[in-house]
Amino acid sequence: MATMTLPEFTPQILRAPDGRLVAAGIRGFINIAKAWKLNAGDVAKLLGVSRATYYRLQQTAVKEREAAASGKPEIRAQLADPALQERLSLLVGIYGDLQSYYAKNRDFGELWVTLPNSNRVFGGHAPIELMLSGSVVALWTVRRFTQNMLG
Numbered sequence: 001m002a003t004m005t006l007p008e009f010t011p012q013i014l015r016a017p018d019g020r021l022v023a024a025g026i027r028g029f030i031n032i033a034k035a036w037k038l039n040a041g042d043v044a045k046l047l048g049v050s051r052a053t054y055y056r057l058q059q060t061a062v063k064e065r066e067a068a069a070s071g072k073p074e075i076r077a078q079l080a081d082p083a084l085q086e087r088l089s090l091l092v093g094i095y096g097d098l099q100s101y102y103a104k105n106r107d108f109g110e111l112w113v114t115l116p117n118s119n120r121v122f123g124g125h126a127p128i129e130l131m132l133s134g135s136v137v138a139l140w141t142v143r144r145f146t147q148n149m150l151g
Contacts, residue, residue: 025088026061032095035110036128045134048087057084083136090139094131097146113142121145 033043044054094113102109113128121141122130130138 022085022088023061025085025092026057029088029091030058030061032091035095036113038128042128042132045132046087046091046139048083048134048136087136087139090136090143091131094139094143094146097143097150101146101149119145 029043029047033046038046040051040054044051047054047057049057095109098109098112099106102112113131114126116122116124116126118124127142127145131142
């Protein structure tokens, strides 16, 4: 039986000049953050922004159509930031991988990031601890790990 190969992951998925896809990604990540039981400071750190910027992004994402219609360049600039897009794409990808891998137990897929992991990548720590180091490399490390879980 042939095994299915996954396409190479790239953070281009959420890139859009007007920020609409990023706004949708932020709205989705707000739900992921709730499932992972993260506070606003943790979410801001994962996204690589200050807490104040996270709150602005959250409000903007909720009012995305209104923001896009307003044409405010500062709002578009925030949503079009490549670093934010990369982090958001990695986080959504990690969540999606876990939901696919633990399809029969989605609650465990949400809990997985908070559990100590004996794999040498995590050294007995929970994946979220690595992710909260604030480094985009840490997010890529966890993303690659979850991709490898899928085979």
